[in-house]
Amino acid sequence: MTTSTEENYLKSIYHLSVGHPNPVLTSEIADSLTTSSASVTDMLKKLSEKNLIEYERYKGVRITRKGERVALSIIRRHRLWEVFLTDVLKFRWDEVHEMAEELEHVSSDELVSRLDAFLGYPKVDPHGDPIPDTNGKLFPSGSLSLAEAQTAQKYQVSGVSDHSAGFLQFLQKKGLMPGVLFSVKEIDEFDKSMYLLFEDNSGTFISHEIAKNILMKLYVNS
Amino acid sequence: MTTSTEENYLKSIYHLSVGHPNPVLTSEIADSLTTSSASVTDMLKKLSEKNLIEYERYKGVRITRKGERVALSIIRRHRLWEVFLTDVLKFRWDEVHEMAEELEHVSSDELVSRLDAFLGYPKVDPHGDPIPDTNGKLFPSGSLSLAEAQTAQKYQVSGVSDHSAGFLQFLQKKGLMPGVLFSVKEIDEFDKSMYLLFEDNSGTFISHEIAKNILMKLYVNS
DNA sequence: ATAATATTTTAGAGTAATCTAAATTAATTA
């Protein structure tokens, strides 16, 4: 039905679309897949032919319902395999992306749904990104950036917006993985750097640039 | 290094080689991969160029040490994924082949070795085929065909030589999966059909044609 | 509003895999 290459283009278009009302540009897709704009144009014609995107030349693309369904199913597979790799095979969260990029193209739907069941129907992947359900529905995460945190509130790390291995290793070292509880002791008024306090009263210092790429939620005792 | 297509050719050549001293013929490979002889010839040139096979035109091919190493590493992955699919995700043994055909091309060696450890270092796949170790070593199975079984001996089913879903479902129905213990109550002298007796004193009838495709070992109480 | 710049598309070609049909080589049989 769809080749892995088509799937990768759709995934990229989906990610570039989400939260951006304007059409996605050829050059953005080319950058995100590190390929040439000429190749992208070719593929856009093919995807448009299959009604997976709406494409008007020189005007960029919008993903269709149908294309979104395909993209979300690949994203579902990717994130479920990431959970498998960290929770079952004990890989670190900064190691799993490349492997999941390959595994996500294994086509059996039955395999994915059994994997989901075996993993206990996880809601998020190791980076805190939500896992779409079989129908392509995504739980709204309600996350905000750590850069918006205030003192005298309790928060929980819920994800990251930079998925690079280096960034993830840095957060690991700082103890800032999804699930971790913290409060903000102090925010520097000049450079907006923060001192975070953990449950065990240890703490760590975080720059504003780093904070912008960490996602969190208000934590309420339930 | 090697594409999945190359890997599939190497696997096929390896399987056709094993136990046959003569070179493998172009047409045999074409049959086993359901492709044209012309395509096979093209690929043989490429594999020969990479020193994965020894190829002399019109004379067939022999796999090299290097080619065998690659083939065995793919077979190792295939069989480990089959164990994962049956033992962990609870698929039936007649369902796992197609999925393993895709999973075997996922390239991470670290993934394979962690999967191996997670599965408890299995020695055989769900069909009784031995799993090569990291160095490409295969345990000699010491299996023989059920067609050679004699009365007044205790045997254990150790594998199959026909891997088709239909055959596997038939054996499932008959209760003849790897591991099952049985003895031969009677062999018909005309058509060589057999009546097998299980541990629980139930029994089943097996034709000679079927028996030829079932592998077994002498069972000795240890 | 027109010129300069940036982006996108087309044109033409390359690689990896595939096919059919024709030509070549090997094997079989008379």
Next chain:
DNA sequence: TAATTAATTTAGATTACTCTAAAATATTAT
């Protein structure tokens, strides 16, 4: 051994994806 048949290889095309360089279109800046 020569002729027929079978197997294999070559030739020429096709599909999916890729590229660079040139042409077309859009954006921006004066």
